[in-house]
Amino acid sequence: MIPLSWYLTFAAALFSIGLFGALSRRNMVAILLGVELMLNAVNVNLVAFWRYGDVAQMAGQVFAIIVFAVAAAEVAVGLALVISVYRRHNTVIAEELDLMKW
Amino acid sequence: MTTENLIWLIPLPPLISFALIVLFTNKNKALSHTVAISAAFLSWLGAMIVFVRALGVEHFGEHPFASSINWLPTGDTWLKVGVLIDPLGAAVLFFVAWTILMIFLYSVGYHNFGQPAGDHDHAGLPPHGATVHGHTVLSVEPMYSRFFAFISLFAFGMFTLVVSDSLLTLFVGWEIMGLCSYLLIGFWYAKPSARAAGIKAFMTTRIGDVFMLLGIAFLYSVTGTLSFREIFTEEILHTLASVPSGVFGLSAAGLIGLLLFIGTVGKSAQFPLHVWLPDAMEGPTPVSAMIHAATMVSAGVYAVIRMFPLLSMDEKTMTVVAFIGAFTAIFAATIAVAQNDIKRVLAYSTISQLGFMIAALGIGAYVAAAFHLITHAFFKALLFLGSGSVIHGMEHGVFHTGNHKVDPQDMFNMGGLKDKMPITFWTFLIGGFALSGFPLVTAGFWSKDEILADAWGHHHYIVFATLAIAAFFTAFYTMRQITLTFLGSPRTEEAKHAHETPWTMTTPLVVLAFFAVTYGWVGIPEHFPVLGPLVNNNWFHDFVGHTLEHVPEAPEFSWIPLLTSLVVALGGLGLGWFVYKDVKSVEQDKFQISFLKNKYYFDELYEVVFINPAYWVAENVIYKFMDQGVIDGVLHIFGPVTDKIGSAIRNYFDVPVVNQFIGDGSAEVAWWFGKNLRPIQTGRIQQYFILSLVVIFVVGGLLYYILTLA
Amino acid sequence: MxxxxxxxxxxxxxxxxxxxxxxxxxxxxxxxxxxxxxxxxxxxxxxxxxxxxxxxxxxxxxxxxxxxxxxxxxxxxxxxxxxxxxxxxxxxxxxxxxxxxxxxxxxxxxxxxxxxxxxxxxxxxxxxxxxxxxxxxxxxxxxxxxxxxxxxxxxxxxxxxxxxxxxxxxxxxxxxxxxxxxxxxxxxxxxxxxxxxxxxxxxxxxxxxxxxxxxxxxxxxxxxxxxxxxxxxxxxxxxxxxxxxxxxxxxxxxxSMILAGVLLKLGAYGFIRLVLPFYPNEARMFSGALAFLAVAAIVFGAFASYAQTDFKRLVAYSSVNHMGFVVLGIAAAGLAAGTKDAHIAMSGAVLQMFNHGLSAAGMFFLVGVIYERTHTRDLNQFGGLFPLVPVYGGILIFTSMASLGLPGLNGFVSEFMVVRGAYPVLTVYTAVAMLGLLFTGAYILKGIKSVLHGPMNEHWAHGEHKLTEINTREILVMLPLMVLILILGIWPAWLVSVINQTVVALF
Incomplete structure (x- = not known):
């Protein structure tokens, strides 16, 4: 059986790639993609810990499913916002969109 | 009707008359006086029937007419009130009924009934005359009906007092008369002098009344009853005499007697409460006759006579009574000598004569006091009404000449009225002679002689001498009055045009003159030379004497008092005539001594010693200093103090601590943080990411540090 | 039913x-x-x-x-x-x-x-x-x-x-x-x-x-x-x-009518209903103090009333004077509890409460009647008004006399009972209270003198200030009071016997 550390390493790598994407990319859609990667990294962790922990406890799987749902919702709302912002300001570059500045 | 029921009814007609006049007939003068006089007549009739029936009862003293009813529940017993006519009551009822009826009748003429209404007459002032065909004539009194209402109520009070069987009802009648005297003396209330006189009369007599009330309360609490017949039993009297009162070493009987006597001092105007009576001459003359001669002042003496069995239980009280009476008799007589107002002379004469009666009681001359009370009531009422008639006649003269500066009451403006007003003159002469004690024919002689005989016979020589001198003064000022008023020739134009008064006024004079002569004959002593055997026995002494359980002994006959009374009466009259027969004006009068004229300055003294200080104390000490100063002052301290405490709490706690530190401070802190943390809000999403990461690492690190390492 | x-x-x-x-x-x-x-x-x-x-x-x-x-x-x-x-x-x-x-x-x-x-x-x-x-x-x-x-x-x-x-x-x-x-x-x-x-x-x-x-x-x-x-x-x-x-x-x-007529009685009623039954011993012990305060109220109330120039204030102080008699009766009843003196004093006190209710209400109303017409209560502003308002004057004198305690009217009966009950047990206090009774006369007469008697103040006789007579409604207010004042003065037994029974049972 593949040891747990492999999954964790994989998830960490995936999370770091996602984080890098979210922080470094200027395009809002790309930032969203980075966030999705991070979420999936968490999912991998959850499922892995479930499998290697107490299998009778379903919490790990349930959490993973909740994260899917949240992620789906987030993408839907996020993309809608991006489209809406693009229509108004004709741009999807994050740095140009400081509407929430004080 | 039984006599007892009849007695209950005697006081009622005047009361009903009062109510009727006040409520219904006050607009109609004729109806008002008809009602009042009818009422007085009914009471008179009842009184006469009772009197006659009383004469027919054997041993009336032991079996008087009496009945009583429960009046007031007091604990488990009742206070009873009722009526009582015993020999004394019957005798008093007789003269009261007569004088009241006569005075009622007289008032019709006195208040000018039938004359036109005055031109400028004003309710509250005496009538000023009306113009008819260019002549000024007397005008009718504007408050005619009211006068009859008041005197009706007054008559009710007097009848109540006479028929009552207990001190309580006696006091009720007593006070009702007090009210009426206030209302009647101040009848012409718009005159400040009359208004003041009314108040003076009421207040001065009230001083006596409150003492009397105390005496009644004392008597009631000791004996449990106020009924005369229950008090005057051997047993109760001895209890009262043996219980010490704790005041001045008097027995309970002595103190009660003294307290009740003070009531009489006020009511009968004895020294030192005599000051009200002369001022009371401000009232209309019938009032003077009624209040100051026949009824109210007599009521004071009547009360003492009534309470005689009680008073006589204590020697000290009797001495006080005798002293006050004798002193008043001579004191007032001297003042009367120097008065020029025809009514004021009579006023002081009344005080003096009442002093005679009180002195007589003080020396134990019960019957003599009662006798003089009755004869005096007749002749003094006659004199007052006569003086009213004179004044009325003089007013005729004043209206005739139109000189209103002439005082129709000043005797020095009169003179020679004998021919102008013959009926008034002759009746006045009879009254005056009775007052002086003119021998044999007048009532005053017999009663005064009996007092002197008693004083002599019971060895009260000081009282005897004092009264004899007072009697001399009495005869002197009486003759001065008669001479100045009626004899000689008129001193003023007004006196020349004086006019006899109408029949309503002269009839009462004649009736009273009749009694002023004849009433003396019922009390001729048995041992009097010549006349004594003729009348066989002293009826009055027998009749009234039996009111008491122990009939007082008539004094032995002695020539000394008889001769004394002859000398003082005739001497005084003679001297009076001799001195005044040629006096033409007030300057020639040698007796205008200012000390006497000003009544020994008692009014001024009282003003300075009692009245002004009382007002000053009331206003400045009690109201302004105590109530408004001290009590309200203390209260008003509460206000500012509470205010101070409140503002201290606000200034030193609420404002600095609560408001500034807690309230404002928290807001300021929040504001400072907000201001300084604002730049974090860049609106750049990726900066937020980084910030979040930093916070996660920091917080995570901290948590790790705390949870695992610490 | x-x-x-x-x-x-x-x-x-x-x-x-x-x-x-x-x-x-x-x-x-x-x-x-x-x-x-x-x-x-x-x-x-x-x-x-x-x-x-x-x-x-x-x-x-x-x-x-x-x-x-x-x-x-x-x-x-x-x-x-x-x-x-x-x-x-x-x-x-x-x-x-x-x-x-x-x-x-x-x-x-x-x-x-x-x-x-x-x-x-x-x-x-x-x-x-x-x-x-x-x-x-x-x-x-x-x-x-x-x-x-x-x-x-x-x-x-x-x-x-x-x-x-x-x-x-x-x-x-x-x-x-x-x-x-x-x-x-x-x-x-x-x-x-x-x-x-x-x-x-x-x-x-x-x-x-x-x-x-x-x-x-x-x-x-x-x-x-x-x-x-x-x-x-x-x-x-x-x-x-x-x-x-x-x-x-x-x-x-x-x-003022209700205040004087009823509210003051609440205090006296409290004494009778609560103080005496709850504290018979204390009431006996402190009856001297209570009587002192009562006599002070009687005397000082009368004096203060006499000093007033405001008609209504004069009547107000008369309440202090009259209610003093109530408390004097209560003090006497407290001291002599169980005796006949106590019964008479207490019945007198309760009757005095009733009587003062009638006469004080009447007096305040009459002051109100004249105040409504003249808009002043200053006694010096009046004078000689009797000819203008004879009916009012008669009613005023009647009510004043009730307040003064004239025998034949209600006040006398109760004052007499209180004095009778208090005299044997509180002799000195009762004697001093007589001074207040004397001055009751002085201030009552002062009121009558200043309003009704004396030379007429012409200001009220003519024109717009002309004083009008008391009207029918006002007479109807006074009539029941006056009737009851008179009835209680002549025949108080109907009321006193009811009070008396209770008093005998309680005190």
Whole structure:
């Protein structure tokens, strides 16, 4: 059986790639993609810990499913916002969109 | 009707008359006086029937007419009130009924009934005359009906007092008369002098009344009853005499007697409460006759006579009574000598004569006091009404000449009225002679002689001498009055045009003159030379004497008092005539001594010693200093103090601590943080990411540090 | 009829409140409707009281027409009401005076709705005190009576009304404070507020007991003075009386009538109902002090009254003078409890309460009548008005004489009884009180002299200031008072025998 550390390493790598994407990319859609990667990294962790922990406890799987749902919702709302912002300001570059500045 | 029921009814007609006049007939003068006089007549009739029936009862003293009813529940017993006519009551009822009826009748003429209404007459002032065909004539009194209402109520009070069987009802009648005297003396209330006189009369007599009330309360609490017949039993009297009162070493009987006597001092105007009576001459003359001669002042003496069995239980009280009476008799007589107002002379004469009666009681001359009370009531009422008639006649003269500066009451403006007003003159002469004690024919002689005989016979020589001198003064000022008023020739134009008064006024004079002569004959002593055997026995002494359980002994006959009374009466009259027969004006009068004229300055003294200080104390000490100063002052301290405490709490706690530190401070802190943390809000999403990461690492690190390492 | 008989007291007590609530729903503009409705409504309790008087059996001791309902069970307080011979006469006085006061208020035209509502509430408050057989109920009604009177003075009074109403309120509240504490103490100690029960328990406490860490004697003394001061303020007794002249003077006419006629009696009633039965020993011990204060009220009240130039203030101080006699009677009854002197003094005190209610209400009304016409109360502004207003003058003299205590009118009977009862036990005090009686004459005559007698003040004789005679409505207010004054003066037995029976049983 593949040891747990492999999954964790994989998830960490995936999370770091996602984080890098979210922080470094200027395009809002790309930032969203980075966030999705991070979420999936968490999912991998959850499922892995479930499998290697107490299998009778379903919490790990349930959490993973909740994260899917949240992620789906987030993408839907996020993309809608991006489209809406693009229509108004004709741009999807994050740095140009400081509407929430004080 | 039984006599007892009849007695209950005697006081009622005047009361009903009062109510009727006040409520219904006050607009109609004729109806008002008809009602009042009818009422007085009914009471008179009842009184006469009772009197006659009383004469027919054997041993009336032991079996008087009496009945009583429960009046007031007091604990488990009742206070009873009722009526009582015993020999004394019957005798008093007789003269009261007569004088009241006569005075009622007289008032019709006195208040000018039938004359036109005055031109400028004003309710509250005496009538000023009306113009008819260019002549000024007397005008009718504007408050005619009211006068009859008041005197009706007054008559009710007097009848109540006479028929009552207990001190309580006696006091009720007593006070009702007090009210009426206030209302009647101040009848012409718009005159400040009359208004003041009314108040003076009421207040001065009230001083006596409150003492009397105390005496009644004392008597009631000791004996449990106020009924005369229950008090005057051997047993109760001895209890009262043996219980010490704790005041001045008097027995309970002595103190009660003294307290009740003070009531009489006020009511009968004895020294030192005599000051009200002369001022009371401000009232209309019938009032003077009624209040100051026949009824109210007599009521004071009547009360003492009534309470005689009680008073006589204590020697000290009797001495006080005798002293006050004798002193008043001579004191007032001297003042009367120097008065020029025809009514004021009579006023002081009344005080003096009442002093005679009180002195007589003080020396134990019960019957003599009662006798003089009755004869005096007749002749003094006659004199007052006569003086009213004179004044009325003089007013005729004043209206005739139109000189209103002439005082129709000043005797020095009169003179020679004998021919102008013959009926008034002759009746006045009879009254005056009775007052002086003119021998044999007048009532005053017999009663005064009996007092002197008693004083002599019971060895009260000081009282005897004092009264004899007072009697001399009495005869002197009486003759001065008669001479100045009626004899000689008129001193003023007004006196020349004086006019006899109408029949309503002269009839009462004649009736009273009749009694002023004849009433003396019922009390001729048995041992009097010549006349004594003729009348066989002293009826009055027998009749009234039996009111008491122990009939007082008539004094032995002695020539000394008889001769004394002859000398003082005739001497005084003679001297009076001799001195005044040629006096033409007030300057020639040698007796205008200012000390006497000003009544020994008692009014001024009282003003300075009692009245002004009382007002000053009331206003400045009690109201302004105590109530408004001290009590309200203390209260008003509460206000500012509470205010101070409140503002201290606000200034030193609420404002600095609560408001500034807690309230404002928290807001300021929040504001400072907000201001300084604002730049974090860049609106750049990726900066937020980084910030979040930093916070996660920091917080995570901290948590790790705390949870695992610490 | 059965319902009527079993709920008679409640009906009398709450009908005025009910009527007040009905007035709330009447249109605000209809002043005339308010007046007549309030007047009519106040007549019903009076009628019921007459029925009550008729059905009352004076020969039975104890309370009659008792009603008891659960009210505040947690602390043992019941809504318990009933009357005996003393309280029934006070109930009669209250229900008799209220319609007259309302009739006297017909000239009020400002905010009539509130005015008449307050009046009716006031009646309930006063009646409640007289009927209460439960300490807490007593206190509740005691305070209820205060509030309407505060507003009556404050809203419808004359110039200085704010000061007067505040003084009235604070003074009485100050007294209530001690009263409430003392009542609470009794309640805590015995777990009940019921008067009848408390009478027995409280007096059966023997002197060895320790209460609240103090000997029972000390506790009783403190509680005694707490009660006494509360009631003394209301009576008012010297030196707690200075609220009275201000309150009376500033209150509207009918307010003064009720204030003098009934509210002052609450204090005296408190003495009779609570102080003497609860503290017989203390009452005996301190009767000298009480009598001293009473005599001070009599004498100083008379003097102060004599010093006034304001007619209404003169009459107000006369209340201090007259109520002093009530307390003197109570002090004597406390000292001589169980004797005939006590019975006479106490009956006299209760009768004096009734009598003062009649004459003081009449006097205040008459002052109001002339004030309404002249807008002044300054005695120096009047003078010689008798010819202008002969009927008014006659009524004024009559009522003044009742106040002065003229025999034949009501005041004399009660003053005589008090003097008679107090003389054997409080001789010196009674003798000094006579000085007050003397000055009663002085101030009464001063009032008559300044208003009616003397040279006429021409200002009131002509033109727009012309003084008009007392009108029919005003005569109708005075008539019942005068009739009762006269009846009580001539034949007081019908009232005194009822009072007397209770007094003999209680004291």
């Amino acid at each position: 059965d319902f009527l008989n079993t709920h008679l007291l409640s009906l009398i007590l709450f009908l005025p409140t009910f009527a007040a609530v009905v007035i709330l729903f009447l249109p605000s503009e209809e002043s005339k409707l308010h007046r007549w409705f309030a007047f009519g409504a106040s007549l019903i309790p009076f009628g019921l009281t007459l029925y009550l008087w008729n059905a009352f059996d004076p020969n039975r001791t104890g309370f009659q027409f008792q009603e008891q309902y659960a009210w505040y069970e947690a602390i043992g307080s019941n809504f318990h009401i009933g009357v005996d011979g003393i309280s029934i006469s006070m109930v009669l006085l209250t229900t008799f005076l209220t319609p007259l006061a309302i009739l006297a208020s017909f000239s009020v035209s400002d905010k009539t709705k509130a005015y008449f509502m307050l009046f009716l509430f006031l009646e309930t408050g006063m009646l409640g005190v007289f009927m209460a057989l439960d300490l807490l109920i007593f206190f509740v009604f005691w305070e209820i009576g205060l509030v309407p009177m505060y507003f009556l003075i404050n809203q419808w009074g004359s110039a200085n009304r704010n000061y007067a109403s505040l003084k009235f309120m604070i003074y009485t509240m100050g007294g209530s404070l001690g009263l409430l504490l003392a009542i609470q103490m009794l309640g805590v100690l015995f777990g009940t507020y019921d008067l009848v029960t408390l009478y027995q328990n409280w007096n059966s406490l023997d002197s060895g007991t320790v209460l609240l860490g103090m000997p029972v004697h000390t506790v009783k003394t403190i509680a005694f003075w707490a009660f006494v001061i509360a009631f003394a303020i209301k009576v008012p007794l010297w030196p707690f009386h200075t609220w009275l002249p201000d309150a009376h003077t500033e209150a509207p006419t009918a307010g």
